[in-house]
Amino acid sequence: MSKNVGRKMVKKLVEKVDHSSKLRTNILAGMASSAPPLGSQLGQRNINIGNFCKDFNQRTADMKEGIPLPCRIKVHSDRTYDLVIHKPPVTYYLKQAAGIRKGRMKKGEVAGKITLKHLYEIAKIKSEDRPLALLTLEQICNMIVGIARTCGIQIVRDLDPEEYKEFLQNREHTIMQHQEDLRLAKESKMLRTN
Template sequence: MSKVASRLKALKKVTESVQHGKLKTNIPAGMAAAGPPLGPMLGQRGINIAAFCKDFNERTKDIKEGIPLPTRVTVHPDRSYELVIHKPPATYFLKQAAGIQRGAMQTGHEVTGKITLKHIYEIAKIKIEDPPLQVRSLESVCFMLCGIAKTLGLEIVKELDPKEYGEFLKERQAIVEQQKKELQEKKEAKMLRTG
């Protein structure tokens, strides 16, 4: 009886040391892998990493590979888990709609791109399917998206002329290249000071 009791005690210690609860992270569709950063996060919680990656990749096989998906994992004491995969982040959809790679470096001081009200409405129809947003009205999700668009530096317009917008994006690309160059120079100058 004492052997069984000591084994139960040892098992209890092992299960107490494993972190349970929720894990929130973005995982690229179809690209869950055992390596960092996902592997260590799952390993700390005692989840079978290979089985989780296979499960996630199977569930996201119909989505274009590499699209970031907000993922919520609830870990149970028996090391089983519940996996909830949300729609891609609003910033992803807004950048795709505007045809840009990144948002504003100085929010409120630069226009990074333009989107129409129709874009906002269509993105809201997709995002309202996410569990946290299901309790909100379509109108409130549209207002939320307008706020996110503003922080990205996107201008919301009623209509968009493709030729004019193409020229705007070419001009914007030159600005982005200049910003990247300035950032690189700052990094190099900082490394010289600290090195």
């Protein structure tokens, strides 16, 4: 048997090494579409965009539409893929629990408040995520406390509903004022450039 024949047989037995990386992206539950940025990301990896969107939307049909879901997509050489859908990010749960749409806008600002019970419930949900499987519930809670701090969400023992409702109304007024200030600053900048 010649060397060339032996090499060919070995090449057939050895699997090809895959150097492609996983696509990491956030997709809204039930809202995958071929529009950018998702469509172009999938197209670059030779995935059938229509089939992927249909598959993703079917797999997330039982979830509330529009929830951001971190996804990991591994593409194979035959254009098939493995799709792993994780739980929504911690910031999503924190904002939902605090009843806010937007985190802090400037350093030191309190954007919202949650209780220790909220923190524990979010940690229990996130502990089911594969990337956090090796962490204890206490470690996940500590991680969430850090994320809450960067979002401007304060963690308290008890929360008075009436007092918090008033806080949220004042916060909404502050957000509207901030957006108006940004709009005026943008308009004045446009006037200076013209």
